[in-house]
Amino acid sequence: NAGVTQTPKFQVLKTGQSMTLQCAQDMNHEYMSWYRQDPGMGLRLIHYSVGAGITDQGEVPNGYNVSRSTTEDFPLRLLSAAPSQTSVYFCASSYNRGWVSGNTIYFGEGSWLTVV
Amino acid sequence: SQQGEEDPQALSIQEGENATMNCSYKTSINNLQWYRQNSGRGLVHLILIRSNEREKHSGRLRVTLDTSKKSSSLLITASRAADTASYFCATDAGYSGGGADGLTFGKGTHLIIQP
Numbered sequence: 480n481a482g483v484t485q486t487p488k489f490q491v492l493k494t495g496q497s498m499t500l501q502c503a504q505d506m507n508h509e510y511m512s513w514y515r516q517d518p519g520m521g522l523r524l525i526h527y528s529v530g531a532g533i534t535d536q537g538e539v540p541n542g543y544n545v546s547r548s549t550t551e552d553f554p555l556r557l558l559s560a561a562p563s564q565t566s567v568y569f570c571a572s573s574y575n576r577g578w579v580s581g582n583t584i585y586f587g588e589g590s591w592l593t594v595v
Numbered sequence: 596s597q598q599g600e601e602d603p604q605a606l607s608i609q610e611g612e613n614a615t616m617n618c619s620y621k622t623s624i625n626n627l628q629w630y631r632q633n634s635g636r637g638l639v640h641l642i643l644i645r646s647n648e649r650e651k652h653s654g655r656l657r658v659t660l661d662t663s664k665k666s667s668s669l670l671i672t673a674s675r676a677a678d679t680a681s682y683f684c685a686t687d688a689g690y691s692g693g694g695a696d697g698l699t700f701g702k703g704t705h706l707i708i709q710p
Contacts, residue, residue, distance in 0.1 A: 483637075512697050514697075514700075519702060520702065521683060521700040521701050521702040521703060522638075522683070522685075522698075522700040523700070524697035524698070524699075527696055527697050529696065535696065537697055538697075538699075569637060569638065571638075576696060583640050584628075584640055584698070585640075586630075586637035586638040586639070587637050588636060588637045589635075589636070589637055
């Protein structure tokens with residue numbers, strides 16, 4: 480049982496490049512989400528999914544795209560990287576809307592992205 | 596927008612002392628959670644307190660919630676060096692308010708336990 484796995488751990492991109500951050504969970508969780516963490520800003524919700532085939536926008540969705548073709552995977556795509564997207568990205572999952580039911584929410588270890 | 600605001604931003608105490616962190620929020624919530632983040636790592640869920648609860652305990656952790664003041668506190672008793680980390684409160688304010696279906700985090704309190 481690996482929990483929530485994010486790859487890559489570190490990435491440097493040039494402005495305008497695109498890339499995909501991978502997130503996979505092996506707990507059969509319906510809910511998955513992506514957050515970014517910036518210094519002094521806490522975590523902010525980018526996109527989330529309540530199940531396969533369903534995605535929605537969070538607080539800061541611009542410049543990012545997601546898809547949920549399977550229950551296990553929830554990749555985050557940066558369409559055209561900008562320096563403002565330099566951040567640490569966290570994927571999280573829970574059995575359902577964990578904060579409503581009290582289920583534990585599991586976070587990945589993070590992906591450090593630098594856009595130059 | 597930031598829903599939760601932790602106070603203080605940084606806290607340094609001696610091992611064995613108690614550490615208290617506070618969190619304030621702005622809108623109605625169903626529950627409030629506390630997370631710990633060690634340097635360079637992901638967040639780990641510590642405890643959840645529902646809006647109809649006033650106090651909750653888990654090991655050396657004690658969480659209180661005052662919905663009338665829209666505030667919560669996290670107390671860590673008998674601190675250890677391993678408690679050194681950043682602590683975040685998170686609410687379901689977005690979901691409760693008909694917004695995005697996710698957690699709203701504060702900026703965190705950085706706790707340092709001096710040996």
